[in-house]
Amino acid sequence: MSISLSSLILLPIWISMAHIQQGGPDEKEKTTALKDLLSRIDLDELMKKDEPPLDFPDTLEGFEYAFNEKGQLRHIKTGEPFVFNYREDLHRWNQKRYEALGEIITKYVYELLEKDCNLKKISIPVDATESEPKSFIFMSEDALTNPQKLMVLIHGSGVVRAGQWARRLIINEDLDSGTQIPFIKRAMDEGYGVIVLNPNENYIEVEKPKIHVQSSSDSSDEPAEKRERKDKVSKETKKRRDFYEKYRNPQREKEMMQLYIRENGSPEEHAVYVWDHFIAQSAAENVFFVAHSYGGLAFVELMIQREADVKSKVTAVALTDSVHNVWHQEAGKTIREWMRESLCTLQDSVKY
Secondary structure (H helix, E strand, O other): OOOHHHHHHHHHHHHHHHHHHHHOOEEEEEEEHHHHHHHHHHHHHHHHHHHOOOOOOOOOHOOOOOEOOOOEEEEOOOEEEEEEOOOOOOHHHHHHHHHHHHHHHHHHHHHHHHHHOOOEEEOOOOOOOOOOOEEEEEEOOOOOOOOOEEEEEOOOOOOOOOOOOHHHHHHHHHHHHHHHHHHHHHHHOOEEEEEEOOOOOOEEEEEEEOOOOOHHHHHHOOOOHHHHHHHHHHHHHHHHHHHOOOOOHHOOOEEEEEEEEHHHHHHHHHHHHHHHHHHOOOOOOOOEEEEOOOOHHHHHHHHHHHHHHHHHHHHEEEEEOOOOOOOOOOHHHHHHHHHHHHHEEOOOOOOO
16 A cells, blocks of 8 residues: 555644544644644645646547557557556555546547537537537438438436446446447437437536625624634634645645536436427327437436326337336336337336
8 A cells, every 4th residue: 555745744643633632621732833834834845746737638648558450559669458457555646547538538539429420419408508518419411301210319417418328438448338329320220310428418518607705894793803814813813724725635626616508417308308399390100219228218208207108109119237126116007018118228126
């Protein structure tokens, strides 16, 4: 087990403080002195020695990785698979690096959907203003006009986005294992229109504006002595909080806030929205769903909210590792009966 430099330096001080705090009132002076010592330690400098900057490339080439002819992610120079523990003693940094690579792969898959699968990227909400948050889905050219068959794909929860089943499989196995591309290509070869949902793209993130709080001493009618005491306590509290925050999050990552996308703020909302504005409007006599994990739950919620429409248009549903529960979701008897007839699942434990 590796221990960071800053932990080795601070550990004896923390142990000393723990022992002192177990003593009586006479030990308070020692505790104060140790706290003062800790406050003088420049943790930013210590942590710079522990953790490199969270500044990662924004391209696969920058990471020195590429997908080979088999769709496997390999290092450009060594030919080796992706290594998570790039720095063995820095798990947080490795995780951030992995997440940065994952964002690049998401964009890479989007490009494959458009270039290799010839899908169109469609912005939603369809009536969105220029300034409001937006999401998107992907559709084949004939998705709304194919009179016979339409295939709808819904992925699961987490970091995956349109066109993906599992990021981990894309990185550690290959594109065929982790993306929806084989499903899309086979469906199109067999004459289906295709719609690819994007149920996890529910909001955009923007930097949280800084709020300047007016000092209580500027607006209070309290006696000066009492105000000074309160301000002193407030400053000491802030100092302690900043001290621990510097150790926990030394690189001061930006605070972000989420702006949700209208009518698409959850996977369930997204499924209903795409149904109402696209699938229900399509010409296809037979609609087929393939839903993975949480996508199965989103389909059941769609079924509950649009039962008659779904029954009239959907021919069959395939669920893989679905996490839906018709009892918790309060699906009625008629829905459960329809699902027994029209649904195929890879989970032996699912019962209706």
